Amino acid sequence: xxxxDVAPPYTAVSRHEMFPEPRHDEAAxxxxxxxxxxxxxxTLGPGNKLAYDRRVLPAFVKEHGREPxxxxxxxxxxxxxxFHRFWSALxxxxxxxxxxxxxxxxxxxxxxxxxxxxxxxxxxxxxxLDPSVAVPRYQAAVDIHCMPGSxxxxxxxxxVSAGANYDCGLFATTGGxxxxxxxxxxxxxxxxxxxxxxxxxxxxxxxxxxxxxxNVVPLALAFPDTExxxxxxxxxxxxxxxxxxxxxxxxxxxxxxxxxxxxxRWEDGTFDxxxxxxxxxxxxxxxxxxxxxxxxxxxxxDGLMLHVEQPQYSDDMPLYEQFIRDWxxxxxxxxxxxxxxxxxxxxxxxxxxxxxxELFTVGVRAVVDTDIFPEAPTGESEDHGRAAxxxxxxxxxxxxxxxxxxx
Amino acid sequence: xxxxPIDWMTRANLKAxxxxxxxxxxxxxxxxxxxxxxxxxxxxxxxxxxxTVERLLDAKGTISRDDIERYEPDREAGQERGxxxxxxxxxxxxxxxxxxxxxxxxxxxxxxxxxxLRDS
Numbered sequence: 001x002x003x004x005d006v007a008p009p010y011t012a013v014s015r016h017e018m019f020p021e022p023r024h025d026e027a028a029x030x031x032x033x034x035x036x037x038x039x040x041x042x043t044l045g046p047g048n049k050l051a052y053d054r055r056v057l058p059a060f061v062k063e064h065g066r067e068p069x070x071x072x073x074x075x076x077x078x079x080x081x082x083f084h085r086f087w088s089a090l091x092x093x094x095x096x097x098x099x100x101x102x103x104x105x106x107x108x109x110x111x112x113x114x115x116x117x118x119x120x121x122x123x124x125x126x127x128x129l130d131p132s133v134a135v136p137r138y139q140a141a142v143d144i145h146c147m148p149g150s151x152x153x154x155x156x157x158x159x160v161s162a163g164a165n166y167d168c169g170l171f172a173t174t175g176g177x178x179x180x181x182x183x184x185x186x187x188x189x190x191x192x193x194x195x196x197x198x199x200x201x202x203x204x205x206x207x208x209x210x211x212x213x214x215n216v217v218p219l220a221l222a223f224p225d226t227e228x229x230x231x232x233x234x235x236x237x238x239x240x241x242x243x244x245x246x247x248x249x250x251x252x253x254x255x256x257x258x259x260x261x262x263x264x265r266w267e268d269g270t271f272d273x274x275x276x277x278x279x280x281x282x283x284x285x286x287x288x289x290x291x292x293x294x295x296x297x298x299x300x301x302d303g304l305m306l307h308v309e310q311p312q313y314s315d316d317m318p319l320y321e322q323f324i325r326d327w328x329x330x331x332x333x334x335x336x337x338x339x340x341x342x343x344x345x346x347x348x349x350x351x352x353x354x355x356x357x358e359l360f361t362v363g364v365r366a367v368v369d370t371d372i373f374p375e376a377p378t379g380e381s382e383d384h385g386r387a388a389x390x391x392x393x394x395x396x397x398x399x400x401x402x403x404x405x406x407x
Numbered sequence: 408x409x410x411x412p413i414d415w416m417t418r419a420n421l422k423a424x425x426x427x428x429x430x431x432x433x434x435x436x437x438x439x440x441x442x443x444x445x446x447x448x449x450x451x452x453x454x455x456x457x458x459t460v461e462r463l464l465d466a467k468g469t470i471s472r473d474d475i476e477r478y479e480p481d482r483e484a485g486q487e488r489g490x491x492x493x494x495x496x497x498x499x500x501x502x503x504x505x506x507x508x509x510x511x512x513x514x515x516x517x518x519x520x521x522x523x524l525r526d527s
Contacts, residue, residue, distance in 0.1 A: 003486060004489075004493065006490055007489055009479075009480050011480065011485070024455075028452040028456065029448060031451075031488065031492055035492045035493050036448075036496055039496045043497075043504065044503055044504065046507070047510055051510055054510060085431060089440055090444070090503070092430060093440060094444075096423075096441065099423065103415075103418065103421070107418050108415050111410055111412075114410065141424075141425075146423040148421035148424075149421070150424075155413050156413060335425075
């Protein structure tokens with residue numbers, strides 16, 4: 001008989017030197033939440049589709065004489081259904097508890113965490129903070145993921161609470177599916193690029209919207225001679241992220257407080273690889289094309305642009321699935337999730353300058369130690385929008401032209 | 408950098424910026440559910456702590472608070488505790504799970520059954 005599917009214990013997470021130290025009961029709180037989230041997604045989640053098929057859709061058709069025309073009509077109808085409402089209430093509470101539990105653990109030991117961060121950060125030129133960088137309105141209008149203070153909030157000046165809270169609670173949200181260091185996404189990128197272009201050593205890599213650097217650290221460790229630049233607008237996340245990277249031995253990453261809408265500090269063609277990981281959906285409609293265009297400008301010929309995201313909504317995706325993937329947009333403070341996933345990302349990359357034949361998409365599944373951590377779920381138990389299964393939208397810039405010139 | 412002390416217990420409870428959606432019919436029910444969920448979580452924490460104490464006593468015969476704080480389950484104990492939590496959640500979530508089952512079975516109201524059996 002195979003093992004019953006439960007979340008791994010919280011004590012299995014890797015506690016690098018910057019990681020908040022959980023007390024017994026604090027770890028137990030995350031054990032509870034990780035398993036609760038599995039229950040809500042896997043056991044109760046399918047009830048939403050049943051409620052839709054058996055109650056909501058027939059009632060909608062009866063009232064309107066037609067099926068819903070988009071995911072918004074489904075949402076309005078489902079928001080009247082008692083099963084969906086109660087499931088949503090449970091899921092929202094789980095997210096609020098995750099934030100409370102994470103913040104309680106971090107804030108209790110904030111003196112120690114700040115001191116550890118200072119020990120790693122002070123005097124290092126690989127952390128570059130710039131107080132003149134404003135938090136963009138699209139990051140400040142609501143607290144993303146219901147994180148009080150979002151990525152940029154400070155409990156007191158110069159603290160690391162936002163980054164530490166983000167790091168310690170990813171486990172609960174994903175049921176452990178991102179692995180021991182929450183870096184299953186970054187590890188997947190390493191695995192993919194090694195296979196895609198064996199022997200490639202990029203000179204410089206730009207990671208945009210890096211938060212605590214959990215996706216870029218595996219890359220930096222895999223390419224120790226490459227210069228990495230991790231930029232974000234949120235100073236508390238960068239302070240924590242820089243210290244975290246140093247603790248993990250990734251000293252070839254420069255963490256810089258900057259807004260990627262303006263990369264003018266870098267000349268055209270500076271980077272061999274420009275990437276974002278689960279970042280584009282946190283951008284406004286105006287910021288996203290600017291950032292992709294700036295990324296294109298600073299990308300060298302034969303360079304790689306890669307955006308890791310959840311799958312975009314397309315005509316091929318059933319409207320119900322679009323609706324359930326939209327849950328976080330309206331119930332977990334992800335204000336751009338819905339609009340961004342309806343964008344034709346390939347079109348945005350073409351507008352930025354890529355040729356259509358340079359574009360590709362690739363499926364990415366978190367790489368984790370499957371002896372301990374669960375493999376990214378697919379199918380019925382997938383927590384839509386949170387599962388560690390992504391689509392990467394990529395392009396090699398002018399690769400063919402370079403090849404022809406060489407021949 | 409400042410090390411000004413903060414009231415972490417109060418600060419941990421802060422609300423996220425952005426209007427909270429209404430899920431249930433009455434705002435009071437939302438608050439009651441949030442309290443109930445917190446209590447459900449804390450009972451799970453207590454059960455896990457008791458499990459730690461029992462495992463340590465089995466292994467050592469006598470223990471200290473520090474032993475409890477530093478305890479980390481091995482692979483097998485971690486799986487067993489995961490299953491314990493899963494079973495606990497299933498027990499607490501009986502109501503919502505039965506609502507799901509009712510959707511699967513699509514049953515007629517009991518009154519219909521009564522009426523049918525009365526005349527059969």
